[in-house]
Ligand SMILES: [Zn+2]
C-alpha cells in the first residue's frame with residue numbers, strides 16, 4: 001500500500017480522531033506549535049482569498065464527505081512533498097519547517113510557497129477542465145475552490161456535477177476544510193484559478 005492510500009485509510013477510519021491525538025501527543029511541542037501556526041495562517045489565507053471574490057467562508061467537513069479524487073489529490077500532494085519525490089518552488093518549502101503552502105489538482109507533485117502563484121498558471125483549456133471528471137467546461141460553469149489540510153492549501157476546479165457537496169462538521173475529523181468560491185476565477189494573494197491567458201493559479205479575472 002502506498003503512503004497516500006495508507007493515510008487515506010487512517011483518515012477514513014472510525015479511530016482517526018484517536019490516531020491524530022496520539023500523533024499530536026508524540027510530536028515535539030515546538031514543532032506542533034509551528035504546524036498549528038502554519039495551519040492557522042493557511043486558513044486565514046484561504047478565507048482572505050475567498051472573501052476577495054465574494055466566496056463562502058471556510059467550512060469543515062468529515063473526510064468521508066470529501067470526494068475520493070479530491071481526498072487522494074490532497075494526500076498525494078502531502079506524501080510526495082514529505083518523501084521528497086515531488087517538486088517545489090525555488091523557496092523549497094519543507095514539511096519540517098511548517099508554513100502555508102499551495103498544491104493543486106492540475107499539477108500533481110508540485111508544492112509551492114504562497115508567493116509563487118505564477119507556477120500554477122496553465123493554458124485556457126486546462127484552466128477550464130474539471131478536476132473531478134476531466135470535462136472541459138464553459139468559463140462560467142467551472143467552480144474554483146480550495147481545500148485545506150493542515151498548512152497545505154489544495155486548489156481545484158469542478159463542473160457543477162463534480163462540485164463537492166460538503167456539509168460542516170465540527171467533530172474531530174474536521175479537516176480538510178474547504179473554501180468554495182461562488183464566482184469564477186479568484187483574485188487575491190492565494191488565487192485558485194486565474195484569468196484565462198494568464199492561466200490557472202494566478203492572475204486575477206475581475
Ligand atoms: Zn516560492
Ligand SMILES: [Zn+2]
Pocket residue numbers: 130131132133134135158159160161162
Ligand atoms: Zn466534473
